[in-house]
Amino acid sequence: MLLLASLICIYSCKHRRHQNDKLSGFTIANRALAFKDHIDTIPKGYKGPKFVLRKNYPIKVDSTLYKSEKEKCKWLNIPLTEKDFNSAVKKDNGQWPEKWDEYASSIKQYLVSNLKLEKNGIAFNNPYWYNLPWLATNPYSGREFTHGARYSFPIPITQLVPSAKSKATVSVWGIAHYNYFGGLALGQVWSEYGDLQYMPAPNGNRVKGLPFLDGTVIHKVNIIGHLGDYTPEHLKNAPSWELNIHKNAPGTGAKTYERTLQKAHILEMDVMVKDSRSPCGWVFCALVYNDDVPYEKPLWERYEIMGIQFGMDPESFPAVPITESKPIHQTLLKPISEKWTVGCYGRLVTFQGSTSQNCMGCHQTSYSVKGTPSRGFALLGGLGKESCDTTSYKTYPNYFKNWKFPSVYDGTPMFNTSKDSLVGYDFSLRLFDAVESYEEYKVQ
Numbered sequence: 453m454l455l456l457a458s459l460i461c462i463y464s465c466k467h468r469r470h471q472n473d474k475l476s477g478f479t480i481a482n483r484a485l486a487f488k489d490h491i492d493t494i495p496k497g498y499k500g501p502k503f504v505l506r507k508n509y510p511i512k513v514d515s516t517l518y519k520s521e522k523e524k525c526k527w528l529n530i531p532l533t534e535k536d537f538n539s540a541v542k543k544d545n546g547q548w549p550e551k552w553d554e555y556a557s558s559i560k561q562y563l564v565s566n567l568k569l570e571k572n573g574i575a576f577n578n579p580y581w582y583n584l585p586w587l588a589t590n591p592y593s594g595r596e597f598t599h600g601a602r603y604s605f606p607i608p609i610t611q612l613v614p615s616a617k618s619k620a621t622v623s624v625w626g627i628a629h630y631n632y633f634g635g636l637a638l639g640q641v642w643s644e645y646g647d648l649q650y651m652p653a654p655n656g657n658r659v660k661g662l663p664f665l666d667g668t669v670i671h672k673v674n675i676i677g678h679l680g681d682y683t684p685e686h687l688k689n690a691p692s693w694e695l696n697i698h699k700n701a702p703g704t705g706a707k708t709y710e711r712t713l714q715k716a717h718i719l720e721m722d723v724m725v726k727d728s729r730s731p732c733g734w735v736f737c738a739l740v741y742n743d744d745v746p747y748e749k750p751l752w753e754r755y756e757i758m759g760i761q762f763g764m765d766p767e768s769f770p771a772v773p774i775t776e777s778k779p780i781h782q783t784l785l786k787p788i789s790e791k792w793t794v795g796c797y798g799r800l801v802t803f804q805g806s807t808s809q810n811c812m813g814c815h816q817t818s819y820s821v822k823g824t825p826s827r828g829f830a831l832l833g834g835l836g837k838e839s840c841d842t843t844s845y846k847t848y849p850n851y852f853k854n855w856k857f858p859s860v861y862d863g864t865p866m867f868n869t870s871k872d873s874l875v876g877y878d879f880s881l882r883l884f885d886a887v888e889s890y891e892e893y894k895v896q
């Protein structure tokens with residue numbers, strides 16, 4: 453009896469202590485920072501849209517909802533084989549193989565029925581879309597109040613306006629959201645108090661909730677501001693939203709934390725869909741603005757699929773010497789890509805990357821050293837600019853392999869650390885950024 457009573461006490465006292473911990477001032481502060489909507493101040497009298505973080509991640513699987521959401525992911529039912537993922541080449545008439553055409557169209561169809569592109573923002577037809585926590589903490593890059601866009605990175609203006617004889621850069625701001633299946637992962641990755649949750653096994657360096665589940669769709673709208681007098685030809689009549697972003701673009705003036713409300717163009721939309729059949733577990737897809745489509749057409753018709761990528765093409769240049777190179781067979785591009793930027797040797801990239809990069813090349817570097825996030829992505833300095841020359845396959849032999857979570861790409865020569873201490877985030881660079889921010893700001 454006594455034993456039973458003390459056992460109950462051990463359990464309940466421990467349990468209560470745990471509860472108290474959770475309600476401590478530190479934890480409350482942690483949660484407030486993690487789930488902040490935006491970093492900037494809403495000016496008096498502002499009447500436009502206001503961003504509210506979508507943070508009610510599903511914690512438990514509701515089997516009916518799970519099933520009905522899964523049915524909407526039509527691309528998962530297209531019978532693709534290993535061969536399809538390894539030898540996707542256009543037909544002689546320039547058309548894509550039917551299955552891949554259907555795949556890309558069903559992704560676009562899914563977006564069209566889930567997301568409404570409006571005059572000044574996105575509206576959701578489906579309530580199960582979510583945002584990441586921890587991205588409204590940094591005063592320079594943190595989310596702004598109108599649409600929750602955060603500063604991603606600068607690109608040279610010459611990438612958009614080749615005739616511009618200027619070294620100026622244009623800032624890219626991004627709004628990203630994760631569908632129901634993405635939300636299921638986020639609800640595990642983060643505790644309700646905004647703490648990163650690790651799995652007890654296998655060696656303590658895996659975050660809970662990953663890999664992302666099949667059916668995950670991540671959609672990111674890339675927006676550019678600070679175009680000044682320049683109008684890039686292919687953005688003629690492109691929609692613009694009003695955002696509260698940096699007053700000066702980096703490169704055009706001093707780095708400033710000051711922000712102003714200004715018109716900013718939607719440059720393109722990037723999508724990642726989780727499909728475990730793919731050699732790296734994902735299919736990347738870019739939708740770009742086509743200003744040849746009449747202005748009167750609905751907005752979604754003016755954004756066209758530019759291409760998809762589902763592998764690094766390890767058998768093509770510069771993964772192998774040019775004399776041994778096979779044609780690219782893990783990227784498919786539509787003719788509109790000729791107006792935009794094509795990445796390394798025909799791999800998928802858009803204006804937000806350079807001609808020597810590709811979507812997956814950047815995204816495979818989403819990992820950090822446990823507890824001290826270091827920018828794996830930027831640390832790859834050399835790869836940013838010179839990843840597509842004749843020596844890169846020797847310098848970075850791992851870069852062009854197809855990595856699949858939980859394997860973590862470890863190609864950076866700069867990391868003098870054991871591979872065991874690397875924590876991977878399954879190709880999500882925004883999640884990487886959120887973890888970095890969490891480590892920086894978490895209340896100790």
Ligand code: HEC
Nearest residue numbers: 604626672722723724736737738805810811814880881882
């Ligand atoms: C130069 C490196 C680079 C290239 C090339 C690149 N990305 Fe990204 N991407 C990033 C970074 C960094 C982020 C996180 C920053 C942010 O979201 O603000 C990101 C974020 C994203 C996100 C938001 C979701 C997430 O969890 O990361 C999506 C979706 C995405 N990219 C898709 C693409 C697609 C599709 C392509 C190719 C057309 C592409 N990216 C090319 C660096 C890159």
